[in-house]
Each structure stands twice: as C-alpha cells, then as structure tokens.
Amino acid sequence: MAVEPDLKIELGKQGVFVTTVSEIYNWGRKNSVWPMQFGLACCAIEMIATTMARYDLARFGAEVFRPSPRQADLMIISGTITKKMAPQVVRLYNQMAEPKYVIAMGACAISGGPFKQGYNVLKGIDRYIPVDVHIPGCPPRPEALIHAFMTLQARIDAQPLIGSERPRHLDVDAQGLFPVPEQGAHDLEPPVNRLVWPLPASSKPAENCG
Amino acid sequence: MAALGFGLAPLGLAWAWARLFSPAKPNAVKNAIYECGLESRGDAWVQFRSAYYLYAIIFLVFDVEAVFLLPFAVAFTGLGVGACAAMLVFVLLLAEGLAWAWAKGVLTWA
Numbered sequence: 001m002a003v004e005p006d007l008k009i010e011l012g013k014q015g016v017f018v019t020t021v022s023e024i025y026n027w028g029r030k031n032s033v034w035p036m037q038f039g040l041a042c043c044a045i046e047m048i049a050t051t052m053a054r055y056d057l058a059r060f061g062a063e064v065f066r067p068s069p070r071q072a073d074l075m076i077i078s079g080t081i082t083k084k085m086a087p088q089v090v091r092l093y094n095q096m097a098e099p100k101y102v103i104a105m106g107a108c109a110i111s112g113g114p115f116k117q118g119y120n121v122l123k124g125i126d127r128y129i130p131v132d133v134h135i136p137g138c139p140p141r142p143e144a145l146i147h148a149f150m151t152l153q154a155r156i157d158a159q160p161l162i163g164s165e166r167p168r169h170l171d172v173d174a175q176g177l178f179p180v181p182e183q184g185a186h187d188l189e190p191p192v193n194r195l196v197w198p199l200p201a202s203s204k205p206a207e208n209c210g
Numbered sequence: 211m212a213a214l215g216f217g218l219a220p221l222g223l224a225w226a227w228a229r230l231f232s233p234a235k236p237n238a239v240k241n242a243i244y245e246c247g248l249e250s251r252g253d254a255w256v257q258f259r260s261a262y263y264l265y266a267i268i269f270l271v272f273d274v275e276a277v278f279l280l281p282f283a284v285a286f287t288g289l290g291v292g293a294c295a296a297m298l299v300f301v302l303l304l305a306e307g308l309a310w311a312w313a314k315g316v317l318t319w320a
Contacts, residue, residue, distance in 0.1 A: 068245050088247030094239035169233030176235030 022161040030061075030156040033101065033149075036072035037065035038092065041079025043106040043139040050142040060149055069095040074152070076145070077131075080108035080115055081122040083188050090180045093129045098169035098176060101156075103148050104131045107138045114138065127192040129178050264316050268308070275304050 003018050011018050039047060051057045051065060066072040069092045081089055093102065104125055107113030112123040125131060132155060135148045159167050168174040175195070181188040244250040282289075282297050289297075311317060 070245055091239055091242075091249075092245075092247045094237065095242065095245055098233045098235045169235065174235075177237035177239060180239060
C-alpha cells in the first residue's frame with residue numbers, strides 16, 4: 001500500500017521521511033545495476049564511450065562493468081549477434097545472477113539490422129532471451145544508451161514486489177533457465193525460444209532470412 | 211579471541227544474509243564451472259612437451275643478444291678497447307651456446 005503523494009510531501013515538510021518497503025527495495029535495485037563487460041561489435045565502442053568521463057554512466061550507479069556474468073545484472077547486447085555467437089550469449093545470460101536485465105543496443109541486436117539478410121546473422125536476440133529495453137540506432141549514440149538505462153531504471157522502479165507483475169527473482173516458480181541453442185545442420189536449433197518469442201518465425205532451414 | 215570474532219562475524223553475517231535473501235535460481239548452465247560463454251572441454255591438467263624448453267632456451271640466446279646488441283651498436287664509435295672486448299666475449303658466449311645447440315642437433319626439428 002503506497003503512501004499518498006500529498007501526505008508524503010506534507011510529512012516531508014515536517015522533516016518526516018516516509019517510504020514503503022517496495023519503494024526502498026526498488027530504489028536500491030535501480031541504482032546498483034552492474035552491467036556485464038561484454039561487447040559484440042561496433043556498438044560496443046559507443047558503450048565504452050558511455051562509461052567514460054564525457055558521458056559518465058557512473059552517475060546512474062552503473063560504472064562497475066563486471067568481467068564475469070556471475071557478478072553482473074545487466075547485459076547490454078552491443079552489436080551484431082552471429083549465429084555462431086548466439087549460444088554463447090544465451091549461455092552467459094543464463095549464468096548471470098538474478099535479477100537480470102537485457103538492453104538490446106542498436107539495430108543488429110534488435111533485428112539483425114543491416115546484416116539481416118545474412119545467412120549467419122541472428123535476427124534479434126529477443127528470439128532467445130527476454131529483452132527489457134530496445135535502443136534503435138546504428139550505432140546508437142551514448143545519450144541513447146543512457147536513455148535506455150534510465151528507461152530500465154524507471155521500469156525497475158515501477159515493478160511491484162508482489163502479484164503477477166513481480167520481478168522474476170521473487171517468483172519461486174518462474175523459470176530461470178533459457179535453453180541454449182545449438183548449431184544445427186543449417187540453422188540454430190531451436191530457431192527461436194517459444195517462451196520469449198511468440199511471433200511467427202520460420203522453423204525451416206534459413207532459405208533467405210529466417 | 212575477540213579479534214578473531216571481529217574478523218569472522220562479518221563473514222558469517224554476509225554468508226547468512228546471502229543465504230536468507232539472495233534470489234537463487236540455480237540451473238545446470240548457471241552452475242557450470244567455466245563462465246566465458248563457451249563450454250569447457252578436456253582436462254585442465256594439460257602437459258606440454260619438454261622439447262619446448264629447448265625452444266625457450268634458444269629463443270633466449272637471440273633475445274638477450276638483440277637487447278644488448280642495439281645499445282652496443284649505437285655507442286660503438288665512442289667505445290674503448292676494454293668495452294669492445296667485453297662485448298665480444300659476451301657475444302661469443304651466446305654464439306657458443308648456439309653452436310653447442312646446433313652440434314647437439316636441437317636445431318633440426320621434424
């Protein structure tokens with residue numbers, strides 16, 4: 001049960017700070033998102049620029065890029081995912097600690113981008129793992145990544161801790177394992193993860209763009 | 211005793227905190243030993259051939275020689291007889307090592 005905003009402001013004027021458990025819990029979560037140090041292609045250069053002094057992602061509590069998935073909360077898919085790389089990306093996502101988030105950065109991570117027609121390019125990472133924020137652009141500028149990060153923070157902040165909308169890590173029954181695709185004869189097997197990708201996608205061997 | 215407790219108590223608290231509150235969702239992929247995205251394969255106890263030792267030693271002959279030859283060449287015109295003789299002895303020592311390895315048949319690898 002949230003505190004009424006007016007009451008909160010009135011109490012604040014008297015020097016009384018009121019909050020709820022979910023508010024303070026989410027405030028802690030959204031300001032301590034640790035991204036994984038993981039670059040795939042040219043978007044990674046923009047990601048690196050975002051963390052440097054000029055754009056300074058540290059302002060949002062996310063300057064600690066962890067080189068291990070076990071210490072990371074956020075995976076920034078920064079670039080083209082080839083079909084050879086996709087199993088590794090999904091495996092790394094699986095190895096990240098809960099609660100975990102994904103930002104699909106740039107046209108390639110969203111849909112394959114300019115390489116969509118390529119036989120070896122995955123047409124968007126959200127065929128295998130759930131993506132929280134998509135950033136269009138080729139590549140997106142650091143400001144766009146910061147905007148995506150703030151969007152993610154707003155999402156985390158708005159998440160209720162109970163009910164059907166609660167984050168996955170608080171749901172004991174929620175599945176934490178996302179199947180890692182394998183290299184088939186012509187394409188990745190399975191071509192999509194049906195749990196996260198409800199839209200139609202060709203299950204035939206890629207004739208053109210799968 | 212108190213100092214030991216002071217050291218161990220935070221560790222215990224951190225452990226208990228993690229046990230109580232961490233949202234653990236373990237699975238086979240997450241519990242894998244290796245964490246770079248690829249699956250580990252083979253044994254960690256890889257053995258290298260001892261013949262690589264000889265490669266390393268002979269590499270060192272050229273490596274050390276090159277490091278000292280460059281300053282020697284740069285300062286060559288200003289050097290006295292003693293310095294020149296010392297450098298020649300050094301180069302000869304290394305050349306002798308190479309000759310020894312050559313005579314031993316180390317340089318002919320299959």
